Amino acid sequence: MKRILPLIVGGLSALTVLAAVFLPGQGSSVLTVLLNWVIVLAAITFLVAVASLALTHLRFIITGKKGFLLSLTLLFSFAVTLVFGFLRGVEDPVFLKWIGAVVRPIESALLGLVALVMMSAALKIFRERGWSALTVSFGVSAVVFLVLGLGFLQNLNLPVLNGVIRFVEGLPMIGARGLLIGIAIGLLMMAFRVIFGMEGPGND
């Protein structure tokens, strides 16, 4: 029963949403109610997640676990933001400016690290993976698009070369289309599995 009940609820919900989608007139009100339920549940889970995060790091501080200073920093930042938010509101320009001044450089630095990791991976890809169709095709395509990104070839303004460049730049769309088709088929199969009770919380 513990396993069957979620399957039944999931299947019925899926069938209900599916019916509401195909019946816009009568189904929109049902969908609105369902969406509101989902929003409330999502908000509650968000609060639970925030509380769990705070308690976990508080436990780290109390037990003196290694790296508890980071936990202390996290809780301090969380408390300051919470207090500021309650006092000044989430749309206060000063509050937003301070938040932006902290978040923007940190996330930009993380994105810069991604570039560094990409370069390191480029240096090791052939050494680690050897020569294979995948690595060679990856290396060749990366070199081609890096050269195109430099813009030197475009500056030549050769009509034939520009045509070739446009053709090459259109190649990624082929892969993207295949990727999207695969995603759609996968979602469809997952939906059928949920509807027919083949997929549920107890099934891994």
Next chain:
Amino acid sequence: MTDDHPVVHLCPVCGKENLPMNTRCVHCGAEMESLFTFDGLPSTPLEDDEHSLPDIIEDIRNDPALRTPAEPDEEAASPTEEGLTAQGAGIDSSPEWLSKVRQRARGEEDAVGGLVSGINAMDALRSEEGSAGLEGEFTAWISRIREQNQQENSSRFRQQQNEVEEPGEVPEWLQRIRALRLPTYDGNTQESESKKTYPNGVPQEWTDEALMELRRQALAEEGAEESEELPQDVASGEEEEPATALGSDDFSDAPEPESEHSEEPFHNIPEDEKSAEVNHPDATVDEYLTASAEQAQAGAHELPETEEMSMPEALPEEQAAESQGETQSVTPEPSEKTADAEVDSAETLAADDSEAQESTKPDDAPELEQPRDSSSVLPDLLLLRDQQNRANLLASLIEQEGREIAGRQPSKQLSGKGGRIAVALLLIIGLVVSMLIGHDAPTVSLPMSVPAGALNARVSSLTKADQVLVVLDYQAAASRELETLAAPVLKTMRAQGAELIFLTAQPSGLFLGQSLLEKAGLSADTKIEYLPGSYLSLIGWAMNPAAPADLNPTLANSQLAKHSLSSFGLILLISDSSENVRGWLEQIAPWQASSTFAAVTTQMEAPVLAPYFDSGQLVGYAFALADGSPGAAAAFSFRAYRVGLLLMLAMLVLSAIAKADADAVRREEERAK
């Protein structure tokens, strides 16, 4: 196993060795009298024996008690002699009676059928009359002996032929023994080999004399070793004293099984002999059998003298020693023994063990009892040597663990941290230097992409009556790229007089939007609406034609209060996630038939949006550096951008070159190996 030891015949004139099939001596040309001698039979001329055979057969025939009907008798004799004829095809000198029998067999129309019928008749007579079976048994016994001896002679002849063809080739049994020797014993082996008087250090055949000589040497060495103190250092590679349980009695007893083995060819038909001895009532036959047995034993004892007995008898002992070595415990072994003596002692041990296993007398237990001291346990000379070598190696490895070994040290594996730091420094220095030099706007305006051109066309077509919903859906990391691309678009919209309403479903969009408004030259008072609930709220807003204020009371004072989603002519999605754009296009757009969608996204996510532009779900999107206005492009440090791309390109090429070089080195090493 008999193939390993050939038989040679000595010339009676010059005394030199000849092949067994030689009719004349290859050295002096003298007639060889010992032609086609059989093992177990006397080396005297065969005429004597074969002259005696007709006499015996004649006696049997003349004996009225053994007389049988003439026809079966003749037919009974023929198959035996036929078999002898067939088996002794290589014998040139046949006795007279045998020739007569052969002539009679040839004269019959169906000789084979007669033989078979004769055998059947003989069997019937044997079952009915015991005396009648004596002749058949006798002839079968003779034929078996001759057949076996002929097979041995032929096999020895083949073996000798092989040795004549390859005189320098080492016998197989010697190769096995040498393979079992350890490199550490080479010196001792060479020393012992130098003492030997045999050619090549090892006797070609293990005669009794050679074996006894080796046993005497082993006993002498063992006696000398027992008087010495046992070495105890195992790690130094020195080995301990040999087993003391191997006494001289063991060695003295060893020849007995060999002599028994040498008589094996004459006892491998015990039933025939026994039955012959028991059932032969005739004294003539008994005398013949007794004489034949004595002659066979005499011949067997003469075989070693003619160098016909050698390792065939020793190899089974070697196998027994191997099996013994597999079952014995690991024990140290002497280092002073030579390899040949060790082989000899191993053979003797195997023989003794086989005897001990056969005998169940408790008196044998003290002799075979293993000593409690591990240093005096019987050594195994075949497998335990390898085991002890491995044990010594393991002990030396354990002893040397942690010590620095002179010579080539294993190269330490470089961790990836150094390489990453080098790459990071290279990237940072390149970017910083390129930015310090100054901004480098593209000298030539890069061509705008087709989706960006479509977006520009759609934005240019906006009027003052149009309402545009600008959705901010990106994180701070991508804000620089997206704001640079979106700001010119917003300026154009503002210039067209369209009403812009900003909306975000993420809290980060509130402070990120401020930067965008600043870059787009919009008033700082422009409000950015925050819609809680993320896309779920947007989907609900899209499904419900009512104004959001009716759905969410918190939006009563917002700009969205009086607008439904379908009232916007253009919805511009500024997003760093193709997933979010797909969510808008797949979940919300179907509910808004009157709205058009456009996007500004990062270059990394752009390829995923290409199919939506191709299908018309997106009227256009901007993604590349060139898709912005020249002013926006000027905000970039184009030099730094190119430096980053060049560094990435250099890393890829370096990776390929390094891999190719490593492969070349590896192939060279493999070739060298």
